[in-house]
Amino acid sequence: MASHLMKLFTQPNHAWLDIRHDEEQHPRHYFIHLLLMGLIPPVCLFIGMTAVGWSLVDNETVRLSSASALELSVLLYLAIIIGVWIMGGLIRWMSRTFDARPNLNQCVGFAAYSATPYFLAGIAGLYPGRWLAIIVLLAASAYATFLLFAGLPTFLRLRKEQGMLYSASVWGVGLLVLVTILVSMILIWSNMLAPEYLRPAGLG
Numbered sequence: 662m663a664s665h666l667m668k669l670f671t672q673p674n675h676a677w678l679d680i681r682h683d684e685e686q687h688p689r690h691y692f693i694h695l696l697l698m699g700l701i702p703p704v705c706l707f708i709g710m711t712a713v714g715w716s717l718v719d720n721e722t723v724r725l726s727s728a729s730a731l732e733l734s735v736l737l738y739l740a741i742i743i744g745v746w747i748m749g750g751l752i753r754w755m756s757r758t759f760d761a762r763p764n765l766n767q768c769v770g771f772a773a774y775s776a777t778p779y780f781l782a783g784i785a786g787l788y789p790g791r792w793l794a795i796i797v798l799l800a801a802s803a804y805a806t807f808l809l810f811a812g813l814p815t816f817l818r819l820r821k822e823q824g825m826l827y828s829a830s831v832w833g834v835g836l837l838v839l840v841t842i843l844v845s846m847i848l849i850w851s852n853m854l855a856p857e858y859l860r861p862a863g864l865g
Contacts, residue, residue, distance in 0.1 A: 699741040702737055710725040753768040782798055
């Protein structure tokens with residue numbers, strides 16, 4: 662897993678070939694990568710929300726209680742796992758349009774490794790500042806998009822023209838899935854779990 666992670670950022674084309682080979686030899690090879698890397702955002706967010714907090718206005722820092730932060734972190738982890746599986750299923754479903762016949766494990770594996778920049782971006786949750794989050798998420802989105810467009814034709818052995826169209830379709834669907842899952846998660850957390858905010862004494 663560590664070698665694939667390193668190659669995704671240094672030799673992405675070789676990384677996709679290696680990942681494809683491992684998936685063919687060992688189905689669900691991606692599973693450990695997804696479960697472990699998917700922990701980074703919720704764990705870092707829990708630490709940031711409870712130990713650091715975020716500023717709504719000048720000189721006011723708001724934190725979450727440990728219970729509320731744990732609920733949010735668990736929801737985020739579930740959203741990550743479910744989102745990757747949904748994307749894998751959609752990649753497989755869309756493959757019918759293009760001359761590719763990947764199995765579900767291969768598609769979920771591709772989605773899991775393509776999401777790696779987002780997993781690593783979760784480290785920014787240790788210091789939940791608004792502008793830091795925006796910059797890190799933009800950078801993660803840019804590199805995840807690069808991995809998608811560079812990797813899908815290689816991973817599924819498609820012609821370049823097919824790969825570009827397929828990648829663009831996956832990108833559009835992925836954006837919709839990401840927004841839908843995150844909005845649903847926030848609505849569940851804020852409306853059903855009653856988060857507890859901790860403000861400095863005297864600020865109510």
